[in-house]
Amino acid sequence: MAEPVRILCVDDETNVLRALERMLLDYDYELLTATSAAEGLELLGKVEPVQIVISDYRMPVMNGVDFLREVCARWPDTVRIVLSGYADTAAIVAAINEGEIYRFVPKPWNDEELKVTIANALERYQLHKHNAQLVEELRNSNEELRLMNENLERLVAERTAELSLRNRVLTASQNILDALPVGVLGLDTEGTVVQCNRIAARLLEVACDEIVGCGAGEVLPPEVRAFVDELAEKKTSLCRVPVGGARVHTRGVYLKTGDQEGIIVVFDGEGCE
Incomplete structure (x- = not known):
């Protein structure tokens, strides 16, 4: 059974959150909303997994950069998207670099473009998760092979020792018979x-x-x-x-x-x- 798709939207302006809810109303997404970074972190701690986080850049107490940096540290698989009307290029670059942001979407956004960005972000999350599963399966397979090789080496060593002992016994038996x-x-x-x-x-x-x-x-x-x-x-x-x-x-x-x-x-x- 496929896991439900959850998207967390964080913005201190409730009208922005309602606009995002309306935009995604026709999609089979479970939409979570928070009006502060602290509330967003609390929700992330209670509900897992959350595949996508969409956060406003400028928020009081903890801004979007600090919030997404914390999200990145605690839930690294979650894809992070920034929404902001703040036009400071240096700040935008800092947000992308420090929070490892997937996309920066300016306000006001284009609904269709944002929908495509969310779909691509979800595909990225699923691809990353699939790759992680393959890596884990490969690691497990390698561990199984390592254990099998160790057991095979042990069995070969035991068999070699057994054959060596038998050869010595046969040689001794023949020597005794000849004597x-x-x-x-x-x-x-x-x-x-x-x-x-x-x-x-x-x-x-x-x-x-x-x-x-x-x-x-x-x-x-x-x-x-x-x-x-x-x-x-x-x-x-x-x-x-x-x-x-x-x-x-x-x-x-x-x-x-x-x-x-x-x-x-x-x-x-x-x-x-």
Whole structure:
């Protein structure tokens, strides 16, 4: 819902205020009137927003310059217009500069020209307000982006630290496996080799990096392949000796822990030294 358009007219001459009221009678404006600067400031403090203030230049106690300067300081978005029959050019310039006046309209004014000035002033107010809203939205968007970037940087840092820890754990696990005095071979449920330590690779006469990722049928001797097939079928623990011509015990177990499932084969014996 659009906010109501309010115009405050301030003049110590009541006939001027009535003339302004008659001029704007056919418009959908809420017209406020005051006969002094003090009364005008009081109205501005009670009713918001007031889009336009039209003030006489020469008024007792507080003149138009002082009044509009105060309006500018307290309600900077309000568009300020001066009406005056005072023909002192220097005073007019001072009023425009000090009160940041939008327009100076001489008395007596031309009704049509003043109506156009008011319409332009209202358009200026709405444009300024719209721009301020865009700036605020942009500021909020920038703040959201800043927070998102901070969260992303934090998540990346956490993920990097997590991956680094996992890499260290995997390296340590492989080093531990390679240091064991037994051969260890791991296969998934599809029969693909997923783990092989140094001794197992030596017994099978392959390199560790060559066997991992290969199918059991490609790299394992027939007797070991048959042993693995039996483990997969029975899903239990078995022990067989020997492996080929080596005096090596072959033990196996079907592993199922949580989501992890597969076969572990261990080669142990004199051939593993």
